Amino acid sequence: MSTHPATASTRPANSEGREISMMTGLHGDAEREVPDVPPDPVMEALKLNVFYGDFHAVHDVNLSFGKHEITALIGPSGCGKSTVLRCLNRMNDLVAGARVDGEVTYHGQNIYARKVDPIAVRTQIGMVFQKPNPFPKSIYDNIAYGPRVTGMKVDNMDDLVEEALQGAALWDEVKDKLKQSAYGLSGGQQQRLCIARTIATKPDVILMDEPCSALDPIATSRIEDLMLQMRDDYTIIIVTHNMQQAARVSDRTAFFTARPDETTGNRTGLLVEFDRTSNIFANPADKRTEDYISGRFG
C-alpha cells in the first residue's frame, strides 16, 4: 500500500494511464507544478480512527494537507470521506456517539487537545456543505452574521461584505440587491453565497463536502473555477463523488475504500493511496485505485 507521495517514483507503470487520464479530463501537472510531498503542511491527520458507537467507521488514516493546495478525498459510498472531513474541524463533536482517536494537527497543534476551543477551530477551518444552506436572512446579513457572532473586529462591515462576495465571485450578481433574501438566489448563487459566508470570517482552510452535488453543470463549473482562484489564498480540502471534478481541480487526491470485517460484515473505511492527482488518475500505485477510477467498482 502506498499512502505517501514519495513512493510514487517506485511504482510500476500503468499501461492504461493515458486512457484513464483522457477519460477524466485531467489537467495534470502541465498547468501547475505539484511537489512530491505536500508543501508546508497546514493540517495533518495522524493515525486517525473514528467510531460511531461500537462501529469502527475509519481506520488509521494519515494525511498531510499542503498550503495553498486543493486536496480531493474520493472513494466509494460509505468509505468514510465525509467522516474524515468532519474530523478536520471537529464537526464530528456535534454528532452523537462519534469518537475520534489519533490527532489532527493545524499548524502543528492538535485540534483535539483539551484546551482547544472547537468554535475557534471552525473559524480557522471553515466548511461548505453539500446543499447550499443560506440563513433566512438578507444576502448582506448572511455574510455579516459570522463576523458578528464571532466578535471579529471589523472596521467597515460594508467593505467586508463586498470583499467576501468578490472572493466568492458573486459580487457583480448581487451588489444591487444586498438587502434581499438569500432565498431569492439560484442554487449555484446560494452555494457561492455560502462560500462567501465562510470566507467572511477569514479562515485559513476551507473544507467542502460535495459542494456541487446539488448544482447543475454550469453552476458546478463556476464553483470549480472559483476553487482554483481561491487556492491562492486558502488551503482547500474537498470530498467529491465526481472523479472528473477531482481531476480538474485538485493537486492531490486521497483514495479511500471500505473493508468489510470478516465476522461482523461492518465496512470500515481506510485510506488506500494518497498522491499527486496526476499520478492517481494516470498511474495509480494500487490496483483498488485503478479499478475505482476506471469504473470497475464503486
Ligand SMILES: Nc1ncnc2c1ncn2[C@@H]1O[C@H](COP(=O)(O)OP(=O)(O)OP(=O)(O)O)[C@@H](O)[C@H]1O
Ligand atoms: N452519524 C453517524 N452515525 C452512525 N454511523 C454513521 C454516521 N455518519 C456516518 N456513519 C457511517 O460511517 C460510515 C462512513 O460514512 P461517511 O458518510 O463518512 O462515508 P462517505 O464515504 O462520505 O459516504 P458517501 O460517499 O455515501 O457520502 C458509513 O458506514 C456510515 O453509515
